[in-house]
Amino acid sequence: xxxPAFNASQPESALVEIFFEGESLRVPAHFTVAAAVLTKTHxxxxxxxxxxxxxxxxxxxxxxxxxxxxNNEPNQQTCLRLVEPGMTIKRxxxxxxxxxxxxxxxxxxxxxETPCLTQDCEDKPC
Amino acid sequence: MLSTYDLCIIGAGPAGMxxxxxxxxxxxxxxxxxxxxxxxxxxxxxxxxxxxxxxGKEYAQGQQLAQAVRAGIAAKGIDYLPxxxxxxxxxxxxxxxxxxxxxxxxxxxxxxxxxxxxxTGAYERPVPIPGSTIPGVMGVGxxxxxxxxxxxxxxxxxxxxxxxxxxxxxxxxxxxxxxxVKAVVFTGSLFNLIKAxxxxxxxxxxxxxxxxxxxxxxxxxxxxxxxxxxxxxAKIIAQTNSLTLQLQTKSGEKNLNADHIFLHExxxxxxxxxxxxxxxxxxxxxxxxxxxxTNSFGQTNxxxxxxxxxxxxxxxxxxxxxxxxxxxxxxxxxxxxINSKNLEAQSLSLKSKLLTxxxxxxxxxxxxxxxxxxxxxxxxxxxxxxxEITAGQLRQQIQSGCQSSDGLKAQTRAGMGPCQGRMCSxxxxxxxxxxxxxEPDQLNLPxxxxxxxPLPAHELIDLPxxxxx
Numbered sequence: 260x261x262x263p264a265f266n267a268s269q270p271e272s273a274l275v276e277i278f279f280e281g282e283s284l285r286v287p288a289h290f291t292v293a294a295a296v297l298t299k300t301h302x303x304x305x306x307x308x309x310x311x312x313x314x315x316x317x318x319x320x321x322x323x324x325x326x327x328x329x330n331n332e333p334n335q336q337t338c339l340r341l342v343e344p345g346m347t348i349k350r351x352x353x354x355x356x357x358x359x360x361x362x363x364x365x366x367x368x369x370x371x372e373t374p375c376l377t378q379d380c381e382d383k384p385c
Numbered sequence: 386m387l388s389t390y391d392l393c394i395i396g397a398g399p400a401g402m403x404x405x406x407x408x409x410x411x412x413x414x415x416x417x418x419x420x421x422x423x424x425x426x427x428x429x430x431x432x433x434x435x436x437x438x439x440x441g442k443e444y445a446q447g448q449q450l451a452q453a454v455r456a457g458i459a460a461k462g463i464d465y466l467p468x469x470x471x472x473x474x475x476x477x478x479x480x481x482x483x484x485x486x487x488x489x490x491x492x493x494x495x496x497x498x499x500x501x502x503x504x505t506g507a508y509e510r511p512v513p514i515p516g517s518t519i520p521g522v523m524g525v526g527x528x529x530x531x532x533x534x535x536x537x538x539x540x541x542x543x544x545x546x547x548x549x550x551x552x553x554x555x556x557x558x559x560x561x562x563x564x565x566v567k568a569v570v571f572t573g574s575l576f577n578l579i580k581a582x583x584x585x586x587x588x589x590x591x592x593x594x595x596x597x598x599x600x601x602x603x604x605x606x607x608x609x610x611x612x613x614x615x616x617x618x619a620k621i622i623a624q625t626n627s628l629t630l631q632l633q634t635k636s637g638e639k640n641l642n643a644d645h646i647f648l649h650e651x652x653x654x655x656x657x658x659x660x661x662x663x664x665x666x667x668x669x670x671x672x673x674x675x676x677x678x679t680n681s682f683g684q685t686n687x688x689x690x691x692x693x694x695x696x697x698x699x700x701x702x703x704x705x706x707x708x709x710x711x712x713x714x715x716x717x718x719x720x721x722x723i724n725s726k727n728l729e730a731q732s733l734s735l736k737s738k739l740l741t742x743x744x745x746x747x748x749x750x751x752x753x754x755x756x757x758x759x760x761x762x763x764x765x766x767x768x769x770x771x772x773e774i775t776a777g778q779l780r781q782q783i784q785s786g787c788q789s790s791d792g793l794k795a796q797t798r799a800g801m802g803p804c805q806g807r808m809c810s811x812x813x814x815x816x817x818x819x820x821x822x823x824e825p826d827q828l829n830l831p832x833x834x835x836x837x838x839p840l841p842a843h844e845l846i847d848l849p850x851x852x853x854x
Contacts, residue, residue: 260539260540260541260644261531261535261537261538261539261540262537262538262540263536263537263538264532264536264537264538264562265536287535289422289423289431289434289534289535290535291422291534291535294531294534294535294537297531297537298537300520301520301521302520303520306518306770306773307771307773307802308772308773309773311518312519312520313518313520314519314520314521314522314523315523315527316518316522316523316524316527316770317508317509317523317524317526317527318523318524318526318527318530318531319421319427319508319526319527319530320420320421321508321804321807321808322770322804322807322808323771323802323803323804323839324518324770326803334803334839339420339421339422339468340422340468341422341468
């Protein structure tokens with residue numbers, strides 16, 4: 260995860276409130292969604308083929324590994340989108356990691372033990 | 386907004402910004418397009434987020450340039466669309482105008498321009514070692530970009546792995562921010578330092594620059610961080626709470642733990658747009674990438690298409706500014722805004738400054754030349770991150786007779802995912818070249834087609850018909 264590098268304190272008015280997996284986050288207005296998410300976790304989605312966990316890689320719009328759901332729209336490149344007040348951000352098709360999986364990456368980190376919040380993958384393995 | 390411009394500049398990094406400022410001085414109508422939310426590109430990423438940051442003098446210089454562009458935008462001399470994605474480029478009727486398809490704010494539109502400067506820059510060469518897709522593993526440039534754009538640093542411990550000048554700069558940033566760097570793994574060759582000796586006089590041409598860089602390297606070395614040289618193999622394994630970098634060295638296996646692992650093997654030019662336009666390209670054998678062929682002003686073999694900055698071969702930020710200016714002079718000459726005498730006179734000093742940058746880059750290229758062993762992925766590596774194709778799968782196809790990048794793409798889908806081969810096309814080329822025992826200049830990168838970036842289908846359907854004015 261990432262944390263502020265400089266002590267420049269932001270005035271409360273310069274912060275934007277967004278919701279990452281339902282949790283309120285207050286971040287500076289010049290943050291991209293990916294930057295905001297990286298202060299909480301490395302994981303932003305499940306890969307499309309093997310369903311292994313992925314996080315942002317290039318942070319410059321090239322790799323498409325940082326795709327997430329923004330305001331219910333899937334496949335948004337979070338490293339190119341600035342945060343906006345009230346934005347809701349969800350990880351994309353994260354499996355319920357509690358299920359025993361042969362994929363070693365799915366037992367990656369404690370922060371991943373968040374159950375899947377995407378509605379449409381509740382009933383089928385994602 | 387107009388529908389037809391004298392000049393369209395794609396990319397607002399040092400080259401694009403410099404081009405915009407110079408073009409405005411010459412009275413051209415300018416459309417400046419950029420994917421990022423603010424000016425600066427990658428080198429000057431986040432330059433407009435005013436707080437003064439300890440990122441060095443070189444970085445601070447970008448502020449002036451950004452201010453000049455902002456002044457141009459305020460004076461209505463530059464039309465600037467941030468967060469816009471150019472997904473198509475075409476040359477066509479009428480009057481051989483450049484057609485520029487842009488996605489902006491959820492809609493696509495078509496612009497026309499008489500001259501186009503591609504200042505799309507460079508990105509990090511992908512380093513597909515096994516485990517490089519695990520969350521927490523990132524590019525060194527990504528880590529540095531996050532510091533510049535959001536003022537964020539990695540929390541916990543860090544391992545830096547790879548080769549290249551940016552690696553050392555980023556290390557210095559990390560150390561100055563008291564980030565715990567557990568180890569540095571250098572995949573370059575120390576033998577290169579000897580091979581680079583004939584090029585060292587270039588240091589005298591830019592003494593300040595190289596003094597600063599050498600000092601930086603010394604500072605990093607003096608911190609007493611364990612340095613591992615040229616591992617035979619490397620692999621990243623996810624642990625419950627951290628990452629493990631497993632190295633096979635001459636003295637045996639070594640396991641290093643950290644919260645973050647940053648990889649880097651130099652940067653490569655973004656050739657997606659020039660390949661779409663079928664410009665001529667050439668292979669750079671030392672730096673190991675394809676770059677577009679241009680004349681000394683940045684003009685490609687296709688009239689009206691110019692390339693400036695690192696997109697036309699890596700020379701760095703200082704050179705990018707000069708190359709942006711040179712490209713504008715050529716465009717202005719083509720548009721009859723300056724005569725050929727002025728073109729020669731004004732470009733002379735720029736070209737001589739550019740030569741010193743080139744000499745310096747030759748030296749850097751020699752010192753930090755990527756080692757085939759380090760950039761050639763082992764079978765277990767995921768080479769195509771999108772379609773999840775391993776190096777082993779690609780080698781299997783090559784064994785069964787597939788002998789081109791396009792063939793491998795058709796057989797395995799490597800390069801067909803959302804990144805459209807940006808992450809895998811060079812590693813695929815290296816695998817192919819090594820397997821067939823021929824140099825990559827005998828091979829081609831895959832063909833590029835529109836759209837250059839994935840876009841929602843409704844944007845295509847709703848694309849308004851536009852007439853050039």
